[in-house]
Amino acid sequence: MTSTTPDTRSAPPKAPEQSKRPAVSLRPTKGPSKRSNLFRHRRRGVQILIAALLIAAPFIDLLRFDLVDGVLVLFGMRLGLGTDLWVVYAIVLLGLLWIFGGALIHGRFWCGWICPQTLMSEWATLLETKVRGKSPKKRKHKGRIALYAGTILLASAAIGASTVTYFLTPAQRLAPPLPAWIGFGVMTGLVLANLFFLRHNFCLRACPYGVLLQLVQDPKxxxxxLDESERELCISCxxxxxxxxMDVNVRDPDRRFENACxxxxxxxxxxxxxxxxxxGESIIHLRFKQGTKGWPRWLGKIGISDFRRLGLVVVTLAVAGTIGLMLAARTDIDATLTARFDEHAAREPGRTERVYRLAVTNRTQEPARFTLEAGGLEGIRVKEPADVEIAPESEARIRVVLAVPHSDAVKPGAHTIVVRLVGPDKTVAKELTARFFVSAEKQR
Ligand code: SF4
Ligand code: SF4
Incomplete structure (x- = not known):
């Protein structure tokens, strides 16, 4: 439910407009309107959906980190941190663009509607009000305090367990390793302290993301x-x-603290x-300010009211499109070869040896076996390993040593070499290039 108003920052000050709405009665004359609690209900629906998604995500492979295989599982895809690292970077960039860049358009919408911290804080406050009550006498009742504290403890443990499942493989869920238990204990303790003592104070005073989101906002x-033209309808209730x-006073004409909203x-x-x-009806509104004169109104209505915002949307869509292309271009077998200058092979007289890291992702349901072959330089050969095997739907990172015998045909300097992954049927599944450096000293 948004509306728009013209941007009047650069216009000369106007006398306050008279409200076109009829004055409201000072006493209640009607029942609640159809729009009563509209935002509360919509928000509750979104928050329940988010909570269900957060709990279910690791179980339905929506998002989890497979630390055993070093793989990020996202929407059912297994993204190897060796071969798919750029896709992972692009997805992180997309998230940052939406959460931080998007705050220029939609403010702290993320915090109010989606952030789990807000959801947990509201739930704990509601629980405290319902279970402990409001009157001082009820609040001191030992049975009520025990029920409240026990429920918070159980909820904290459940949230701690749910967080840990993001880092477990399906097999580990039934018998979690020791680090998972430590993570569970730490997470439960943090959530417990948060629900008992911090809640919205964290959002208001400590959240670093909240501060960053506030910084990118501007008047549009x-x-x-509260519209100034309707201020006279306020009954100061x-x-x-x-x-x-969040301790924001929307009636404050100086608009102090409004970025905390x-x-x-x-x-x-x-x-x-x-x-x-x-x-009457609410005199507080959710609004985008309109763009400058001549700016398309339909863009202004969805919050794209200037070139900065337009650029942000274009960049975000470009990153999303690039991720789509990167994912579509992935093949069943993918591999990268990286020179490891920090590692040295065992020195053997008469030849130069270099160490590489080969990352191979097998996206099929079958194990993949390959023989490694090298070329591109006189006498080059794969010293180790001769063969590699990668389990189904996993990524392997393999140390590869390439050796080149010293000869007059091999000049000192950097050479481009190739390493091929050759399948059992002699087809080349992947051909990778890398640089091989032969020093003048070694050639002597
Ligand atoms: S703006 Fe606030 S104080 Fe004024 S009538 Fe609405 S709810 Fe009451
Ligand atoms: S002013 Fe307070 S209650 Fe109103 S939208 Fe902002 S955070 Fe929510």
């Missing part, structure tokens, strides 16, 4: 605001202030609930 960013868990819309609901019963 999506905002929750302060329901909007009480609804805000998480775009949750709860103050809009609160105002709607109060004024709709008095024959």
């Amino acid at each position: 960013t999506l905002k929750v605001e 302060k329901a909007c202030e009480r609804a805000c868990f 998480l775009i949750c819309g709860l103050c809009i609901d609160a105002c709607e609930n109060v004024l709709s019963r008095r024959g």
Whole structure:
């Protein structure tokens, strides 16, 4: 539910407009409107979906880290950190562009609607209110305190266990290794401290991402605001202030602390609930400011109100398209060969030996076997290993030593060599190039 207003920053100041809406009654005259708690319900739906996805993600291979094979599992794809590293980098870049760059357009929408920290904080606050109650007498009741503390402890353990499952293979889930138990203990302790003591204070005062998101916002960013032309309709009930868990006062004409706003819309609901019963409707709105004169209105309506935002969207779409192309170009067998200048092979007289790292990804359901062959330089051969075998759907990182005998045909300097992965049927599955350096000293 967004609307737009013209950007008036550069225009001369105008006298406050008179509201076109009828004045509201000071006493309730009606029941709640259809838009009552609209944001609360929508947000709750999104948060339940996010919570379900976060719990299910490692079990349905939506996202998990296979530390045994060194593979990132994303949407069912196994991305080897050797051969698919660029895809992983591009996906991380896309996430950063959306979360940090996107804050220029939609503010801290991520924090208010999707971030698990907000979800956990709201749930813990709701639990405390429901279980311990509000009156001082109820809050001191030992049974209520025990029930509240026990539920928080169980929830923390469940969140700790859920986090650890992101780093376990399906086989390890039934018998987790020791590091997983340590991770579970640490995570449970952190979540426990968060739910008991921090909650929204973390978002408000400590979250480094929140600070960065605040920095990229500008006056055209999506905002929750009270329109000056409707200020006269405010009955000063302060329901909007009480609804805000981030201590933002949308009625503050100086707009202090507005960057802390998480775009949750709860103050809009609160105002709607109060004024709709008095024959009016919310005077707090969720808005994009319009772009400069001549800027397409349809772009302004979706928050793309200047060239900066347009550039951001174009770059984000370009990165997303590049990821799609990279994924489409992946073959069943993929490999990279990297020279390891920091490792030295055993020195043998009469020849130069160099160490390489061969990363091979097998995306098929069958084991893949290859013989390694080298070429491109007189006498070059693979010293070790002669053959490699890669398990189904996994990536192997193999130390390869190439040897070149000293001869007049091999000049000192850098040479381009090739290494081939040859299958049992003699077909070349992959041909890789690398540089092989022969020093003048070795040639003597
Ligand atoms: S100001 Fe309104 S939208 Fe912003 S965080 Fe507070 S309640 Fe949510
Ligand atoms: S909820 Fe609406 S009417 Fe009440 S103080 Fe806030 S802006 Fe004014």
